[in-house]
Amino acid sequence: DGASKSRLVARARTPQAIVATLWSIALVSVGLHFELVEPSRALALFPVLGxxxxxxxxxxHVRAGGITGDFLGATEQLAELAVLVVLAWR
Structure with missing residues (x-):
């Protein structure tokens, strides 16, 4: 649908996934450099988020046949929660 505000994100492919992954790696690298996060926790983030x-x-895709803005928001919330759990785990 041409009026959909999330159409570009919903149609993202490999190049966009690579850019998002590189941003994540950069952010985690900064955390590692400044010793804000332990290396084992940083490595655990990537498979969990994947x-x-x-x-x-x-x-x-199974339930609704695609991705909507609400689904993108829900995924972001789940990912944020997972990051907090991994970083807070003792």
Whole structure:
């Protein structure tokens, strides 16, 4: 739909995924450099976020046939919660 505000994000492909991944790596690298996050926790973030992204995307396609802005927001909230849990885990 041409009026959809999330159409560009919903149609994102490999180049956009690479850019998002590079931003994540840069942010985690800054945290590691300034010793704000432990290396083991930083490494745990990527598979956790990958699983959330893949499972959420699959579920949205199965249940609703695609991705909407609400689904993008829900995925972001799940990812944020996962990051907080991984970083706070003792």
């Amino acid at each position: 699983v959330i992204t893949v499972v959420a995307g699959w579920r949205f």
